[in-house]
Amino acid sequence: MLLKRSLIVLFIILVTAGSAYYIKAGLALTNHSPKLDTLLPLQLNGWVKDTGYKFEIVDPVTQQEMDKIYSQSVSAIYHGNNGEVIMVSIAYGADQRDEFQVHKPEVCYPAQGFEVLSTKSSTLATKFGNIPIRQLETKSDLRQEYVTYWIRIGDRVPSNSLERKWVQFEMAMKGKIPDGILFRVSSIGKVPDIEFHQQEKFIKALLTGISNQSRSVLIGKEG
C-alpha cells in the first residue's frame, strides 16, 4: 500500500523532471548580438556626439562583475545646441533570466559612492509608444547627477518587476531566453526639472534619429 504510494510519487516526479528538461533543452537565446557601437549616431536633431572622450572602467573588480552580466556595453556623450551635455550608456545582456539580470542604477550608484536622493516612476510618451521610465536624483561630493533609465526585456519595456517576470515566463513557454538592455541617460546640473526635461528631449531625438532595427534593440516592439 505504502509501496504503491511511493511508486505513484516516483511517476509524478519523472513526468515533471522529464518535461522540465525537455522544455529547458529547447530554450534558445533570442538575439544575434546587436551592433551597439554603431547604434548611437554622430548627429541627432539638436545634438552632436562627442568623439574625443574615451570611457574607461578603472577598477578590475567592477569590470569583472560587469562582464558577467553584460555581453556588450557602449557609452557616449552628446552636446546640445545650447551647451547641454548628456551622457548615454547602453548595456546589453544576452540572457536576462533571473541569475543574470542587469543591475539597476538604484543599486549601482550608491555602490560607487553616490547618494540617491529620490526615485520616481514615470512614462515617456513618444511617437513610438509610451515607455515606462525611472528617474533618479543622485548626489556625490563632486556633483549632482540626474538619471533616466529603462530596461527592455525580450520584446518590451516592463513597467514593474512582476511584468518582467511575466515576460520571462512567456518567452520560456515559447522556447526562448529573453535578452535585455539597460538604457541609461544622465546629466549633471543643479535643477532637476531642467535636466530631466533635456534628457527627455534627447531621448526623443535619439529614438527618431536611429533605424527601426536599432530602435527595436532599445525599446522592443513598438506600440
Place this chain on the structure above:
Amino acid sequence: MTTMDVTTPPSPSNLGLVWGVFLAGFLVLYAPTYWWLIENLWGTYENGHGMLVFMISVFLFWQKRDLFLSPENIHSTTPAWQGFGILVIGLGVYFIGKIQEILFFEVGSQILVLLSFFVLTIGWKGAKKLWFPLFFMLFMVPLPSALVDALTLPMKIAVSTFSEWIMYHLDYPVARKGVILQVAQYKLLVADACAGLHTVFTLEAMGLLYLHLIKRDSFARNVSLALLIMPISFFANTIRVVTLVLVTYYFGDEVGQGFVHDFAGFVLFGVALVLIIFTDTLIHYFEKRYQRRKKRAA
C-alpha cells in the same frame, strides 16, 4: 481507503524499498541541482555555507531517522490527497525554477517535496516532529540576487562607514567612497562577502542550530537571540574589515588579499559564534534569576 491501517505496520524490507523509491525520486530531481551547486556556488565565499547547512541537515534527519525508518512509526491518519497535493505544489515550484533558472525555487522546492514524502508516510503528526530539519534547510536556499543586493547594500555601507570612522579616529589615513575604502595608497572594496548578509545568515543558522541542540525551549529566548545575531554579525564584520585594512596598511596588498583574508574570515566567524553562545548563556542566567525572584515573591 485513503488512511493507513494502524494495526499492520509494514515489514522492514518493504519499508526499505519504499524509502528507496522516494530516494530515487529525490535524486532524479535534485542530483543535478546539487552537482551544480557544488561546482558553482558552494565553493564561493558568498554561498560557502550552503555545503555546511546541507551536511548539518543530513545529520539532523539522520538523528531523527527512527521517526520515518522504524516500521512501528509508520502510520498516519492524514488523507493521501494532502500529501500528493504538497508534492504537486513542490514540483510546480521546481518546474518553474528549473525552466526560468530561478535557483531559489529549484533548491527551495526540496523542502516541500520532502515534506510530502513524510506526510504520505507518517502524516502531519509525524512530519511536525521533523519541522526543525526541514526548516533548517531554508538556510541552504540561495536568495535571488536582486533581493540579496537590496538587503546587503545597507549592511555594506554601514560596515564601511563604521570601519572608516574607527580607523579615522585612530589617526590612520583613511577615506571612503561608497563601499570603497582608501587607506594610504591602497584601495579596498568592501565586497558582498565582507559585509555579508551571508555571514548574518550563516550565524543565524548556527545560532538556531545551537538553540535546537541544547533544547532551549523558551520562545522569548529564541526570538531575542535570533534578533541579537544581526548586531553581533555587524560588529564581527566591522572588526574583520578594520583588521584587513590594518593588515594591508602595514604589510601591503598581497598579504591583505591572501591567506590572511580567508583566515580572518574564519577567526571572525568563530568569535561571533562564541559571542552568540555567551549572549545566550547570559540571557539564560538572567532569566533564571528573574524566575527565582518571581517564585520567592509568590
